[in-house]
Amino acid sequence: MAGNENRTCEKMEEDLVLYYYKELSGAQQTQVETHIKDCAPCRLYLQEMASILPSTVMNDDPPATFWTDYNREMRLKLSEVREKKAWWQSLLGLLQPWPRPAFAMAAVVVLALTVTLGKTFWRPQESPPDDQALIEVLPVAENLEFFKNMDVLDAMDFLENSDTPTTKGTT
């Protein structure tokens, strides 16, 4: 036995549980039996299981009337489910003979509507998107600025030219 005298051998614990429930094979069972002969804590563990575990079971034995009611209620509930099932089946049954033609017709109608309405509402994009327009306009605007500057320069030239005779005159 390994460990403390009052404690079960930890490695054996699972086997003890399975031994208690008779879930071990022949060889494993013999191994446990050999072990518990010399191991008092494991023997105690088994005894405790035998004392505690059966007490966790609550025996409930309902009277015959309970089972009569049980069966009556069960039949009622089953018939309700059957009725619901039958209702759905009859509804599906109505659709059953013509589902393919119906779906085909619906698909054709949707396609026709898409084409007709599409032509009415759809227009090709004539104006370029905003960003594109800005890119196109920017050089033009820059040119305008340039020409404006040129105008100023021209004006200065004109003034300079108009000033020239007087200057010349004064000198």
Next chain:
Amino acid sequence: MKLGDEQLVSQAQKGDQAAFEELVQRHQQKAYRIAFDFARDREEAKDLSQEAFLRAYTHLSNFDGRSGFYTWFYRILVNICLDYKRRQKRAPAEEFNETIENQIEPSHPTGNLVTPDQQVIAGQLSRKVGEALESLPPKQRTAFILKNHQGLSIREIAEIMQTAEGTVKVHLHRAVRALREDLSEFA
């Protein structure tokens, strides 16, 4: 000649209502006991087991015979019971404790106990057992109930819980260890 479960299922799938009712008759007591082990209340156990039969009936077309009807049906039942426990846990704590006490005391067999002391101890044990089982994680509780209360084999439990046999052994071991600790005063 008595038909097997699978033959009855096959007939029920073809619309034979009597075949399904025969399946109900065959499994109702065991189904009720499993539900009772989870709910610890007679009326709840009745409702839960009946709900399992109804769900099985509704989904009968999904039963493909890969596992036995028994395994398939008890899987449905255990899931319904676990859902019920989850719903119950979401209920306010005070109401929950009250429900547990009301459930356990009337149905626990204390009538054949001689002295009032014995009856008190039995009542305490019953309450403590209920609490100890409640505190187990759902998978441990399921493995424990199916093994300890219903006596199913590890293989059957593994099939119902759709897990490996080794995993069931671990759940069972942990459940027993926890219960032993919680209930050691009654050993």
